[in-house]
Amino acid sequence: xxxxxxxxxxxxxxxxxxxxxxxxxxxxxxxxxxxxxxxxxxxxxxxxxxxxxxxxxxxxxxxxxxxxxxxxxxxxxxxxxxxxxxxxxxxxxxxxxxxxxxxxxxxxxxxxxxxxxxxxxxxxxxxxxxxxxxxxxxxxxxxxxxxxxxxxxxxxxxxxxxxxxxxxxxxxxxxxxxxxxxxxxxxxxxxxxxxxxxxxxxxxxxxxxxxxxxxxxxxxxxxxxxxxxxxxxxxxxxxxxxxxxxxxxxxxxxxxxxxxxxxxxxxxxxxxxxxxxxxxxxxxxxxxxxxxxxxxxxxxxxxxxxxxxxxxxxxxxxxxxxxxxxxxxxxxxxxxxxxxxxxxxxxxxxxxxxxxxxxxxxxxxxxxxxxxxxxxxxxxxxxxxxxxxxxxxxxxxxxxxxxxxxxxxxxxxxxxxxxxxxxxxxxxxxxxxxxxxxxxxxxxxxxxxxxxxxxxxxxxxxxxxxxxxxxxxxxxxxxxxxxxxxxxxxxxxxx
RNA sequence: GGCGCGGUACCCAAGUGGUAAGGGAGAGGUCUGCAAAACCUUUAUGCGUCGGUUCGAUUCCGACCCGCGCCUCCA
Numbered sequence: 001x002x003x004x005x006x007x008x009x010x011x012x013x014x015x016x017x018x019x020x021x022x023x024x025x026x027x028x029x030x031x032x033x034x035x036x037x038x039x040x041x042x043x044x045x046x047x048x049x050x051x052x053x054x055x056x057x058x059x060x061x062x063x064x065x066x067x068x069x070x071x072x073x074x075x076x077x078x079x080x081x082x083x084x085x086x087x088x089x090x091x092x093x094x095x096x097x098x099x100x101x102x103x104x105x106x107x108x109x110x111x112x113x114x115x116x117x118x119x120x121x122x123x124x125x126x127x128x129x130x131x132x133x134x135x136x137x138x139x140x141x142x143x144x145x146x147x148x149x150x151x152x153x154x155x156x157x158x159x160x161x162x163x164x165x166x167x168x169x170x171x172x173x174x175x176x177x178x179x180x181x182x183x184x185x186x187x188x189x190x191x192x193x194x195x196x197x198x199x200x201x202x203x204x205x206x207x208x209x210x211x212x213x214x215x216x217x218x219x220x221x222x223x224x225x226x227x228x229x230x231x232x233x234x235x236x237x238x239x240x241x242x243x244x245x246x247x248x249x250x251x252x253x254x255x256x257x258x259x260x261x262x263x264x265x266x267x268x269x270x271x272x273x274x275x276x277x278x279x280x281x282x283x284x285x286x287x288x289x290x291x292x293x294x295x296x297x298x299x300x301x302x303x304x305x306x307x308x309x310x311x312x313x314x315x316x317x318x319x320x321x322x323x324x325x326x327x328x329x330x331x332x333x334x335x336x337x338x339x340x341x342x343x344x345x346x347x348x349x350x351x352x353x354x355x356x357x358x359x360x361x362x363x364x365x366x367x368x369x370x371x372x373x374x375x376x377x378x379x380x381x382x383x384x385x386x387x388x389x390x391x392x393x394x395x396x397x398x399x400x401x402x403x404x405x406x407x408x409x410x411x412x413x414x415x416x417x418x419x420x421x422x423x424x425x426x427x428x429x430x431x432x433x434x435x436x437x438x439x440x441x442x443x444x445x446x447x448x449x450x451x452x453x454x455x456x457x458x459x460x461x462x463x464x465x466x467x468x469x470x471x472x473x474x475x476x477x478x479x480x481x482x483x484x485x486x487x488x489x490x491x492x493x494x495x
Numbered sequence: 496g497g498c499g500c501g502g503u504a505c506c507c508a509a510g511u512g513g514u515a516a517g518g519g520a521g522a523g524g525u526c527u528g529c530a531a532a533a534c535c536u537u538u539a540u541g542c543g544u545c546g547g548u549u550c551g552a553u554u555c556c557g558a559c560c561c562g563c564g565c566c567u568c569c570a
Contacts, residue, residue: 011499031570044570072568157498158566182567206568228570229500235568259500260564267563297518298508303501303563310507313519320518323532355509363509367517374517374534381526381534465528472530484531491532 003058003357005224006301008232008255009155013359016254018223023061025222026052027214027252028109029231030066033093034074036277037100039295039306040268044228044258046292047300047360049106051226051256053403054356064109065217067210068094071114071203076192086193090115100278103288103414104295105405112217114209121204121212122197124246125184129199133245135177140187140200143176149241152180155255156233182238184208207238214251215243225252229259261295261304268306281311282418283427285434287411290315296404299361317366321407322493324373325397327380328390332488337388341379345392348372349399356403369400412442412494441480441494449479453490460485 003016018024028048031041052064070090079089094113101108125142128134133148146152146160153160160180183205188194194201214222220243227236236255243251260267263274281291294314298304348368355364376393379385385393401407419439422431452475459468472483483492 029570032568038570041570047570074568156565159497180567229564230569233565233567238568258570260570262563265562269569294507301500302508305507307507309519313507316520317518320532327532361509363517367509370517377533378535460528463528469529476530482531485527485529486532487527 003055004359005254005256006359007253008257011157014254016224018060019221019253022059023063024055024224025063025218026055026065026224026226027210027218027222028064028066028225029210029227029235030068030111031097032069032072032074033090033097034072034078035093036279037097038268038275038277039263039281039291040228040261042100042104042106042278042291043261043295043300043304043306044226045101045106046104046295047258048226048256050296050362050403051224051360052109053107053405054360057399057402058353063218065214066109066111067213068097068111068113069206069209070094071193071209072206080191087115096279099417103282103417104278105288105292110217112213114204114213117209117212117216118195118204119197120216121208122185122195122199124208124212124242125204126199127246128184128242131246134184136199137176137187140202141183142185142199143181144184144238144241145177146180146182146241147178149245151244152241153237155237155240158233158237182207182234184242207235207242210235211239211242211246211251214239215247220247220251221249222252224254224256226256226258229257232257258300259303261306263306264308265305279418279421280430282415283422283430283432283435285432285438286311287315287318287438288414289318289406289409289411293318293404293406296362296406297366299359299363301359317370318406320373321369321397321400322409324377325394325407326491326493328376328385328394328397330488330491331387331390333385333387333390334383335388336386338379338384338386341376341385341389342392344372344375345389345396348396352396352400352403362404365400365403369397372396409494412438415439416442437480438495444479444481449475449481449492452479453483453492456483457490 004013005016006013028045031037052062055062071086075086075090079086082089098108125134128144129136129142134142134144136142185199185204185208186202188201188203192203194203214225225236225239232255240251262268263276266272266274268275278291282288290311291314294306294310295304297314348371351368352365355361355368358364372393376385397407415435416439419431419435422428452471456468456471456475459465459471475481476483480495481492482495483490
């Protein structure tokens with residue numbers, strides 16, 4: 001079994017093979033850094049992150065590049081509104097995006113910024129002009145002549161043949177030859193950033209940056225191009241037109257698009273009041289791991305309905321996996337090995353791999369790990385787990401977490417960062433009691449908690465249950481942890 | 496209007512031409528000084544509706560109803 005992926009270009013699931021032996025070159029359209037990232041953004045980036053993780057787990061070397069759009073109309077507008085330079089403005093939100101990505105467990109790709117490649121973009125336009133594909137209008141803007149690219153529409157399955165006859169639509173209004181022709185380069189306007197380049201002053205159109213940067217970073221033809229489903233048209237269609245008309249080569253073999261999510265059954269929008277940034281959720285006290293788990297649990301091509309009930313359920317699911325790991329890590333097994341457990345670990349890894357190979361079916365991969373968890377817990381209760389079984393079972397869990405990245409618990413420090421950010425931004429009023437508790441919990445050190453646990457243990461040994469229970473209750477509240485008495489002693493963990 | 500996706504138990508959500516994964520929640524139970532964790536049992540003769548094909552359909556086909564996306568820069 002090997003990876004099979006849905007390809008928007010062919011509208012089919014196809015076997016994925018990189019163009020070069022063992023190296024996958026992939027590109028994702030990153031954020032426009034004009035605001036804090038919302039959970040819809042992160043669904044997309046998590047999906048691509050899991051793909052990238054799975055490719056590496058499958059033995060490929062992955063070169064994963066993402067662009068940062070630090071130049072567009074909204075940025076110019078908002079920077080002016082805030083009275084800061086475009087650079088100051090984008091630096092703030094790029095930093096926030098990278099912090100949020102790390103918070104949500106996204107491994108950082110190689111980044112390229114639009115503003116760092118202006119000259120190359122101008123050169124790209126110049127080459128298109130040379131080929132007669134792009135043209136300049138009187139004001140100094142440049143447009144792409146889609147009549148020169150008959151395949152235009154092949155990705156989004158749109159038929160523009162009716163417009164390719166040179167019909168001049170609203171020429172006066174648009175100052176271009178066809179209404180469908182799109183801007184490659186925008187002539188300077190008063191008050192807007194402008195660059196002096198080989199093709200004159202101005203700034204690049206949005207689509208251009210991805211064509212230029214992907215080519216520079218990954219070559220004229222690479223393996224996979226990813227983004228949200230809204231980018232199919234016009235963004236990716238235009239990228240294809242620009243790049244392929246210039247090189248005559250296929251831009252990307254696979255086109256990977258992530259479906260939009262719904263929030264509480266409705267499209268997420270500010271007007272509906274169901275618009276959430278990642279930070280909004282953390283401020284409410286939700287753990288990054290819960291958010292990632294929920295966003296990862298529905299296969300990327302299906303609509304995901306993000307609900308607070310679902311977020312709660314995700315939190316419990318992650319908890320179950322963490323409890324499992326803690327139990328296996330604790331040791332205390334009789335010597336020897338149980339062949340069934342060894343087999344189970346291997347089969348689980350195979351099932352997870354087969355699920356992900358099947359167009360990244362994350363839901364099935366989760367089912368596989370949970371079935372293993374139940375079987376192993378059951379064997380555990382029956383005393384059938386032996387010393388040598390822990391390692392392979394933990395390895396299976398680790399294989400899961402290499403993709404999902406939720407079992408390892410670093411929620412506390414990450415939530416503390418958001419907490420600190422809220423204070424510096426003067427948003428203390430938005431910090432929920434839940435987040436406050438979690439942050440306080442993270443502040444009680446492990447040794448401090450351990451000391452209390454030992455006291456509880458002593459009291460229990462003395463069968464002074466009233467005192468031990470009281471101290472336990474007090475510690476649970478003060479440190480926001482969970483304490484369990486087991487036959488092998490007390491174990492604790494942070495809530 | 497054009498193109499496309501989906502409607503599965505209380506909630507989230509996989510999946511298959513041969514009789515419904517997984518997680519959460521609820522109920523009962525086991526273990527336990529208590530609590531927690533864990534385990535066991537239980538919760539869809541049913542997979543939007545109506546037809547059709549078939550020995551047999553939730554799975555294929557058709558119609559209809561409902562939800563969602565894209566159709567000039569929203570992931």
